[in-house]
Amino acid sequence: MSQKQRCLLIVEDDVGLQRQLRWSFEDYDVVMAGDRPTALALLRRHEPAVVLQDLGLPPDATGTTEGFATIAEILQDAPHTKIVVVTGNGDRDNAVKSIGCGAYDFCSKPLELEVLRLIVDRAFRVHELEAENRKLRSQSSTVLEGIIGSSEAMLDAYRLIEKVSPSSATVLLLGETGTGKEVFARAVHRLSTRRDGPFVAINCAAIPETLLEAELFGHEKGAYTGAHKQTRGKIELAVNGTLLLDEIGDMPFALQAKLLRFLEERVVERIGGRELIPVDVRIICATHQDLPALISAGRFREDLFYRVSEVTIRLPPLRERAGDIAPLARHFLEQAASRHGRAVHGFTAKALKAIEASPWRGNVRELENAVNSAVIMADGKQIDLEELRLGAAGGDILDLRQVRNDAEKRAIQRALTQAGGNLSHVAGLLGISRPTLYDLLDKHGLKKPADAD
Incomplete structure (x- = not known):
């Protein structure tokens, strides 16, 4: 544990209790403050990992206004700091409120120093683990860039990505809308030998059928009305790199035969042209559709299915990613707060409970949009339940x-x-x-x- 990680800031205006606490935590680097301005100054100077704070601070020593204001400003300046709040005997309402405001834990007066010591030691340990996790995330291989999650379902997907990426196999990514299929496709590209080449993506469902062929294969000048110049298609643009065919399940049936020929022969023929152009490109396909069902319905070629699914990776929906929702929400909050210049640093207990209870039918994309909107609408330092506007999605809450x-x-x-x-x-x-x-x-x-x- 570094010197900064061993620093404990105690915010207490009672001089006698200050001495007692300093003696109890003599193996930590203790700094003392008796009021909010001094506490904030010491926070910036020493960057303590843990703050032990009384709620009753001058000039409101008999109330809690100054104490809660101190919590808010500490978390605004140093959001990763662990705050342990000291409350009056039986003052459970303010203890719970302090947790809702972002405090890590609380201890009631009269203080049982052994219990308090356990709480503070645990706060230091949690802070250290979180710091290590942030460091590992920042130093991790690029496959984790943009991907957050430690659930078993996500770990399975990570392992497959690491195995398949160095190969030249065609990869099929299956998952509901919003599960991050393009993010995973980019991870495959970054871990492949083609990482220095281009990554080109095309959404087969977003382009009209009459234009999709030209977008993929390109066209020669004069090939059709409006073709005023020779244009290379997405396949040619991805040479020596990776091409993502997103929503391939929505590709028109007639065009599937031409794609199959390209996958078999690795040559393209522009619309209106006669030249066969060799291309070296890695193909990744993605869809939310049930391709075997489409094959049975006669809407997707079976031979094409076997070509694009040399390796199939299923991306789990958010509701199956136990433990991933809260870290994702906090990540999106940090991003949105930075992007919009908002001093929002967390969620209230009610909001976090609603986030974890929501089914998130739109998966990661829906969660990101909800948090982004809440950051814009937030009135305070933390996002509350109403600002999330989950509607019926929060109906699973049983409080x-x-x-x-x-x-x-x-x-x-x-x-x-x-x-x-x-x-x-x-x-x-x-x-x-x-x-x-x-x-x-x-x-x-x-x-x-x-x-x-």
Whole structure:
């Protein structure tokens, strides 16, 4: 463990407790702060791995406002820091709230130093493991670039990628929409002997049938109306590299015969031309379709299927990737926050629970879009459940308190809209008193209308 990784920042305004804690953690490099400004200054100077922090800090020593503000700023400046919060005896609500704000763990007063020591030691160990993981990820082979996941299903896919990439075999990638088929195709290319050549991709489902042949094989000048010059197709452009035929299951049946001939003879003939052009290119195909079913239906050539599936790799849907969803969501959050210049550093406990419970029928692409949108819409430092806008996708959450709170908030919002902000009418619609309505507005963080009666 490096010197920085052994640094423990203790944020506590009680001088007696400071001395006691310094003695208890004498084998760590302890730095002390009694308030938020000092804590943030020491955070930037020493970059501690773990922060042990009291919630009651001056000038709000009897409350928690300053403590929560300190947590937010620490995580904003150093999001990987592990914060262990010290709370009052029996103050479970603030302990849970601190975890929701991004703290790692909590310990209640009066402090049991042996228990606290175990929590802090574990926080250091988790920080060290996460740092090692980030380092390994940054130094890993390029096959992992853009691919995140450690589930058994993904490890199986990794192993196949590593085996097949150095060969010249044609690879068929199977997977639902959004599972990352093009990302894996690029990984095959980067690990192959053709890595210095071009990677060219064409989506067979996105190009009209009348144009797809010209896009693949090219055309000669005057081959058809609008062909004003000789144009090389995607196959020629991928010479000495890799060509990805995405959504090959949607390729027109008539064009499949010409593709089969190319795969067998490795020559192309441009539209309107008579010259056979030899090409050296590696082919990767991808589809979300059930190709054997298409063969049975007479929509896909069986001989072509055997040509494109020398090695078949199935990419698992997100719902089958146990443990991968939360790391992916955090990765997309970091990317989106950097891209949009937003100081968003994590998810609330409710949001993370909803993310892991969602079926993600659009797989990784849907998750990335949801997180990207939530980062743009986020009002605070963390993404909350409402900002994810999962709708029915979050319906698997079984926390009854959360369900009641969400339903209560939606009802108040609808009543505010229907009553035009008139709080007397809102209270009448909801069947509650005005004082109760005021309490509920505060509880759910809803703004009181400016022209409220």
